[in-house]
Amino acid sequence: MARSLGRICKGFQCLGSLSSIQTQLRQPSTSVSVRGTTFVRTMVQALPSLFSSKPRDFSLPNSSWGSEMMRLYEHYNSQCEVETEGGEKQEGPWRRLPSYNRLLKYATGGVYLSKIIQSKARLFTRNIRDPGAAFEYVLFVNSEEQKCACVFQAGHLLEGPPGHVHGGAIATMIDTVTGTHATILSGPVMTANLNINYRSPIPLGSTVLLESFLDKKEGRKTFISCKVTSSNGSKLHTETTALFLSINFSHLLLGE
Numbered sequence: 001m002a003r004s005l006g007r008i009c010k011g012f013q014c015l016g017s018l019s020s021i022q023t024q025l026r027q028p029s030t031s032v033s034v035r036g037t038t039f040v041r042t043m044v045q046a047l048p049s050l051f052s053s054k055p056r057d058f059s060l061p062n063s064s065w066g067s068e069m070m071r072l073y074e075h076y077n078s079q080c081e082v083e084t085e086g087g088e089k090q091e092g093p094w095r096r097l098p099s100y101n102r103l104l105k106y107a108t109g110g111v112y113l114s115k116i117i118q119s120k121a122r123l124f125t126r127n128i129r130d131p132g133a134a135f136e137y138v139l140f141v142n143s144e145e146q147k148c149a150c151v152f153q154a155g156h157l158l159e160g161p162p163g164h165v166h167g168g169a170i171a172t173m174i175d176t177v178t179g180t181h182a183t184i185l186s187g188p189v190m191t192a193n194l195n196i197n198y199r200s201p202i203p204l205g206s207t208v209l210l211e212s213f214l215d216k217k218e219g220r221k222t223f224i225s226c227k228v229t230s231s232n233g234s235k236l237h238t239e240t241t242a243l244f245l246s247i248n249f250s251h252l253l254l255g256e
């Protein structure tokens with residue numbers, strides 16, 4: 001047990017660049033939007049340095065992205081950097097979040113995992129390398145308005161009802177978007193409750209938009225709502241309310 005703990009601590013020491021993120025997380029929240037902006041910027045800059053080799057950023061366009069996926073990606077991406085009247089570039093209201101197949105390379109995810117499982121562990125939504133086969137998505141954050149937008153193209157491996165996306169795959173994406181949003185707002189969290197109403201099926205291969213909004217924060221609780229619509233916003237696919245509880249990250253690692 002002591003050796004395992006030592007390994008974890010050593011692993012985390014390797015995450016030198018995480019310290020600034022953790023400092024951000026520990027700071028009292030005087031203004032969520034300002035803290036959120038700084039946190040997102042720090043996270044985006046620090047993430048690639050957590051890996052020994054250059055990691056693949058799964059949220060960048062690839063050959064499988066269809067025209068709707070590209071249109072919405074460009075819509076939000078063009079608002080990440082805007083031009084002033086004087087022709088200078090400055091940060092816009094949105095930030096694209098990079099996305100890797102393992103967030104914390106050295107995190108054990110629990111002291112009882114074998115080394116093989118640890119080395120093979122991958123983020124659920126990013127574990128299929130074949131472009132376009134499963135979850136193709138890119139997430140943008142608007143810290144000022146405390147909202148997130150995710151463009152999601154559902155691949156052929158996500159079939160549930162014939163020709164349509166599996167409800168569990170939709171729930172996975174909702175959990176990912178609201179969970180990331182809650183993490184940005186509140187630091188480390190776990191999903192306590194997801195309440196999803198499925199209103200209309202999502203055709204396999206289509207691109208949809210997930211938008212999440214902060215409803216309220218109460219102590220350790222962060223309440224987020226999320227809607228999934230067709231890419232042009234005309235059709236509502238799902239409506240969700242979610243509850244996230246702030247956790248002490250070490251509890252997760254110690255399996256307590």
Ligand SMILES: CCCCCCCCCCCCCCCC(=O)SCCNC(=O)CCNC(=O)[C@H](O)C(C)(C)COP(=O)(O)OP(=O)(O)OC[C@H]1O[C@@H](n2cnc3c(N)ncnc32)[C@H](O)[C@@H]1OP(=O)(O)O
Nearest residue numbers: 040043044097175176179180183184190191192193245247
């Ligand atoms: C640039 C930025 C990058 C960001 C980078 C992030 C990247 C990231 C990417 C991946 C994003 C994926 C996001 C996946 C996120 C998961 O999928 S997490 C996995 C699924 N969730 C779980 O496995 C959680 C399992 N449950 C638990 O561990 C525990 O029940 C919990 C949720 C931690 C709560 O336990 P606890 O801390 O002991 O809390 P407890 O004392 O029981 O309750 C505290 C309060 O909450 C209430 N509560 C607890 N549970 C519930 C519930 N289910 N319903 C209603 N109320 C509840 C209690 O009633 C109590 O209320 P008060 O009496 O205080 O008013």
